[in-house]
Amino acid sequence: MQTLRVELGERAYPIHIGEHLLSDAALVTPHLDLPKVAIVTNTTVAALYLQQLSDALCAQGVEVISIVLEDGERYKVWPTLNRIYDVLLERRCERKTTLIALGGGVIGDLAGFAAATYMRGMPFIQVPTTLLAQVDSSIGGKTGINHPLGKNMIGAFYQPRLVLADTAVLASLPPRELSAGLAEVIKHGLVYDEGFVAWLEQNVEKLLACDARALAHAVRRCCEIKAAVVAEDEREAGVRALLNFGHTFGHAIESGLGYGKWLHGEAVAAGMVMAADLSRRRGLIAQADVDRVIALLKRAKLPVAQPGIAPGRLLELMAVDKKNEGGKLRFILLDRIGAASICAEVPADLLQLALASPPI
Amino acid sequence: MQTLRVELGERAYPIHIGEHLLSDAALVTPHLDLPKVAIVTNTTVAALYLQQLSDALCAQGVEVISIVLEDGERYKVWPTLNRIYDVLLERRCERKTTLIALGGGVIGDLAGFAAATYMRGMPFIQVPTTLLAQVDSSIGGKTGINHPLGKNMIGAFYQPRLVLADTAVLASLPPRELSAGLAEVIKHGLVYDEGFVAWLEQNVEKLLACDARALAHAVRRCCEIKAAVVAEDEREAGVRALLNFGHTFGHAIESGLGYGKWLHGEAVAAGMVMAADLSRRRGLIAQADVDRVIALLKRAKLPVAQPGIAPGRLLELMAVDKKNEGGKLRFILLDRIGAASICAEVPADLLQLALASPPI
Numbered sequence: 001m002q003t004l005r006v007e008l009g010e011r012a013y014p015i016h017i018g019e020h021l022l023s024d025a026a027l028v029t030p031h032l033d034l035p036k037v038a039i040v041t042n043t044t045v046a047a048l049y050l051q052q053l054s055d056a057l058c059a060q061g062v063e064v065i066s067i068v069l070e071d072g073e074r075y076k077v078w079p080t081l082n083r084i085y086d087v088l089l090e091r092r093c094e095r096k097t098t099l100i101a102l103g104g105g106v107i108g109d110l111a112g113f114a115a116a117t118y119m120r121g122m123p124f125i126q127v128p129t130t131l132l133a134q135v136d137s138s139i140g141g142k143t144g145i146n147h148p149l150g151k152n153m154i155g156a157f158y159q160p161r162l163v164l165a166d167t168a169v170l171a172s173l174p175p176r177e178l179s180a181g182l183a184e185v186i187k188h189g190l191v192y193d194e195g196f197v198a199w200l201e202q203n204v205e206k207l208l209a210c211d212a213r214a215l216a217h218a219v220r221r222c223c224e225i226k227a228a229v230v231a232e233d234e235r236e237a238g239v240r241a242l243l244n245f246g247h248t249f250g251h252a253i254e255s256g257l258g259y260g261k262w263l264h265g266e267a268v269a270a271g272m273v274m275a276a277d278l279s280r281r282r283g284l285i286a287q288a289d290v291d292r293v294i295a296l297l298k299r300a301k302l303p304v305a306q307p308g309i310a311p312g313r314l315l316e317l318m319a320v321d322k323k324n325e326g327g328k329l330r331f332i333l334l335d336r337i338g339a340a341s342i343c344a345e346v347p348a349d350l351l352q353l354a355l356a357s358p359p360i
Numbered sequence: 361m362q363t364l365r366v367e368l369g370e371r372a373y374p375i376h377i378g379e380h381l382l383s384d385a386a387l388v389t390p391h392l393d394l395p396k397v398a399i400v401t402n403t404t405v406a407a408l409y410l411q412q413l414s415d416a417l418c419a420q421g422v423e424v425i426s427i428v429l430e431d432g433e434r435y436k437v438w439p440t441l442n443r444i445y446d447v448l449l450e451r452r453c454e455r456k457t458t459l460i461a462l463g464g465g466v467i468g469d470l471a472g473f474a475a476a477t478y479m480r481g482m483p484f485i486q487v488p489t490t491l492l493a494q495v496d497s498s499i500g501g502k503t504g505i506n507h508p509l510g511k512n513m514i515g516a517f518y519q520p521r522l523v524l525a526d527t528a529v530l531a532s533l534p535p536r537e538l539s540a541g542l543a544e545v546i547k548h549g550l551v552y553d554e555g556f557v558a559w560l561e562q563n564v565e566k567l568l569a570c571d572a573r574a575l576a577h578a579v580r581r582c583c584e585i586k587a588a589v590v591a592e593d594e595r596e597a598g599v600r601a602l603l604n605f606g607h608t609f610g611h612a613i614e615s616g617l618g619y620g621k622w623l624h625g626e627a628v629a630a631g632m633v634m635a636a637d638l639s640r641r642r643g644l645i646a647q648a649d650v651d652r653v654i655a656l657l658k659r660a661k662l663p664v665a666q667p668g669i670a671p672g673r674l675l676e677l678m679a680v681d682k683k684n685e686g687g688k689l690r691f692i693l694l695d696r697i698g699a700a701s702i703c704a705e706v707p708a709d710l711l712q713l714a715l716a717s718p719p720i
Binding site for chain 2: 089326
C-alpha cells in the first residue's frame with residue numbers, strides 16, 4: 001500500500017492506494033467519529049463489493065447502513081439525492097455518522113453532495129471502484145448533481161476524510177469503463193506531465209489488459225498530480241481549472257446527447273481532441289501534437305470525434321459552463337504536450353471551425 | 361449607520377445596521393465581482409422593497425435579475441430551490457454573479473443554500489427585512505431547506521459577504537412577524553446577557569410599537585452577540601449550539617403542526633418555555649426564573665405553550681435533531697437567566713413531564 005496526502009491544512013486527508021484494501025477496515029475506523037456509517041453505492045457495485053466492505057466494518061463493531069441506488073449518470077439528479085436523505089433520516093443518521101461512497105464518479109459526486117448537505121455536513125469517505133474515480137473524481141472534493149440545463153451545475157466543494165483506492169477492483173471493470181477512466185489518465189499527462197504521456201504511449205495496452213503493476217503506476221501518478229493541484233488551488237480559482245481540459249466540450253456532448261448515452265470519459269476524450277484542435281488553430285501546438293493526442297486516445301479505445309451534435313447546439317450548451325466569466329466562454333488550451341493554460345479570447349470563427357470539423 | 365464585523369478570517373464580513381440602507385447601493389457594489397446580481401425575494405417583500413433595491417443597483421450600472429417566490433415556510437423546500445436554479449441558469453448567471461437575499465429567514469435560508477450550491481458556490485449578500493432575520497438568521501451562514509422528516513435537515517454553512525440590515529423596513533412588519541422576531545431577540549438575552557433581558561423587560565412595549573431607537577438598540581445588541589458567537593464557533597462544534605435554546609422543541613412543534621402554521625419565532629417561544637421548564641426540573645433554575653421567561657414572552661405577544669401535540673409525537677420528531685449524538689437527545693438548558701449549557705443527560709421521566717405539562 002502507498003499513501004499520499006492532499007495537503008489542505010485542517011482538511012488534509014490521506015489517499016491509500018493498493019490491492020485488497022476494501023476488506024481492511026482498520027484503514028477506515030480511525031476516521032470515524034461514531035461507530036456508524038452509511039454506505040452509498042449502486043446495484044452493480046453492491047453485487048460485487050458491498051458485502052466485503054460491510055462485513056469488514058461490522059467485524060470492527062461498526063453499524064452499517066447501505067443505500068443502493070440505480071447505476072448510471074442519468075441518476076445523478078435530485079430525486080436520487082433525496083432518496084439518500086430519506087434513508088439517512090429514517091435510519092436516524094446523525095451529524096457525526098460517516099457517509100461512505102462505494103462506486104464510480106456518479107456515486108462519489110452524489111454521495112459527496114449528500115454528505116456536504118445532510119445536516120449541513122457530515123463526515124465523508126471515498127472508496128472509488130472505477131479507474132476514473134480512482135485517478136480523478138474521488139480526490140479534491142468536487143461533489144454535485146446534474147441539472148437539465150447543465151452538468152454538475154448544483155454542488156459543493158466538500159473534501160473527504162479519506163480516499164481508499166483498491167486497485168484490485170479494477171480487474172472487474174467492463175472494458176468500456178476502463179477506457180473511460182483512461183481518458184482522465186491521459187488528461188493528467190497532457191496537461192501536466194509529458195513524461196507521463198510518453199509512459200502511457202508505451203503502456204496503454206498493458207493498462208487495457210488490467211496489468212496490475214501498470215494500473216498501480218497510473219493511479220499513483222494521477223493521484224500525485226491531482227493531490228498537488230488541489231492542495232494549491234482547492235476552489236479552482238486558478239491552476240485547478242486546467243484539469244478541466246476537454247471538459248467544456250465534453251460536458252456539452254454529454255448534455256446534448258442526454259446523460260448516460262456516452263460515459264463521461266468518452267465525452268471528455270472527444271472534447272480533448274476538440275480542445276487540442278482549437279489549440280492548434282490558435283497556433284499553440286502543431287498538427288503533429290494533435291495527431292499524437294488522437295493516436296493515444298484511439299489506442300485507449302476512446303472516441304476522438306463528437307457524435308454529430310450540431311455546432312450551434314454545442315455552443316448553446318457551453319454557454320452555461322462554470323468557467324465562463326462576464327459572458328465570455330473560457331477554454332483550457334494546450335501550450336504543448338504536458339502544459340496547458342486558460343484562454344478567454346478565442347475568436348468565434350476558430351471556435352466554429354473546431355466545433356464543425358472534428359479532425360478524425 | 362453602524363458597522364459590526366463577523367471575524368472569520370478570510371471569510372470575515374461586515375454587518376451594516378441603519379435606516380434607509382436599501383437605497384444605498386454604494387454599500388453593496390464594493391462586494392460584487394461582476395456588475396450582475398440576482399435578487400431572490402418573495403411576493404410580499406417584492407411589493408414593498410424590490411423596486412427600491414433594484415433601482416439603486418441599476419443606477420450604479422449593475423444588471424439586476426429578480427426571482428420572486430411564494431411567501432411562507434412551507435415553500436422552504438426543494439421545488440422552490442430548483443426554481444432559483446432554473447432562473448439562474450436560464451439567465452446565464454455565472455459563478456461570479458452575486459445572489460442577494462431580500463426577505464426574512466425563509467428567503468435567506470433558501471437563497472443562501474442556492475448560493476452555496478449553484479456552480480459549487482457563488483457570492484452571496486443578505487438583506488434581511490424581518491426582525492428575526494436581522495437579529496439572527498441572516499448572520500452566521502446557516503442556510504438550508506426543510507425535509508418532510510425534519511426542519512433545516514438539508515443545508516450548508518455558507519457565509520454571506522455582507523449583511524445589510526435596514527431597520528426602517530421593520531415599520532412595515534405585521535405585528536405577528538414582529539413578535540416572532542422578538543422571540544429570537546429574547547433568546548439572545550436569555551442565553552448570553554441578563555442585562556439585555558432586563559433592558560427588554562423595560563422596552564418590550566416600545567419594540568412592539570416599532571420605536572426606532574429601541575429597535576435599533578435591540579438589533580445591534582443581538583448582532584453583536586451573534587457575530588461574536590459565530591466568530592468563535594462557526595460550525596457549531598461548541599458554544600454556537602447554545603443559540604439553539606428552545607429550538608429542539610420549537611422545530612418539533614413546527615414539524616408536527618405542518619410548516620407555516622406557526623411562525624418559526626412562535627414555535628421557538630413555546631419551545632423556550634419548555635426548555636426553561638426542563639431546566640427547572642433539572643434543578644438548574646428556580647420557578648421564579650421560568651415565570652420571568654414566560655412573563656416576558658407573553659408581553660411580547662408570543663405563545664408560551666405548545667399547541668397540543670402529543671408528547672410521544674414531539675419526542676419522535678426530536679429524534680432527528682441535528683444536535684443529537686450517539687442516539688442521545690441533547691438539550692440547551694438555562695443555568696440562570698443569561699447563561700446556558702448543553703446537556704446530553706436528561707432523564708426520560710423529566711423530559712416526559714416537560715413535554716406533557718406545559719406550564720401555562
